[in-house]
Amino acid sequence: MDTTFYVDTPIEARPSLLHAWVQSAGGPLIAVPKSELNRWEGVDDNDGPVETWGDYGRACAVEGYIGLITVGAQQALVLGDEPAMTTYLTAERLFVRWAAADTEAALVGAARRALVGQPDWDDDEDLIWEVREVAVLFDSAIPGAELEPDERLILDLNPGEYRVRATYMKDEDNGMILVHLQPTT
Secondary structure, eight states, X not given: OOOOEETTSOGGGSOOOSSOOBOOSSSOEEEEEGGGGGGOOOOOOOOSOGXXXXXXXXXXXXXXXXXXXXXXXXXXXXXXXXOOEEEEEXXXXXXXXXXXXXXXXXXXXXXXXXXXXXXXXOTTSEEEEEEOSOEEEEETTSOGGGOOGGGEEEEOOOSEXXXXXXXXXXXXXXXXXXXXXXXXO
């Protein structure tokens, strides 16, 4: 029996999870500073091209795995490209985005091993994110004021600048997008 779980497998259909995960209905995830959450309006009902769909359209316009957009007076980090279920490993300052794996433990273990082995970060996926406060990661289609507790991850980061790098990694059994935050000071 194939027990591999892919990005489109709902959380409820996966085995017991050890980490908190956030998933998207199909668009990018976004980490918005907590004080700016009420400014994030998500998707509106526009029938035009996705780029015109309010804040969600701005997040969708980010090309690649990562990008920054302004929300209020601060920067928000967009995790784009794939609507992959995502967790955050605090000790490693690492987002793990689930592309394919037999188990959560195998995926997280592979991500940690990859980080120790110094991944080949994509040169086009490298930016500086200024963090002033706690950020909240969630599906960019949802208005920030309407978030439910199970639809978000709280990122308790120290204020400062972070170098953010991303890459796709695959080993024999696991596929993942890794997004690493490294303080610049």
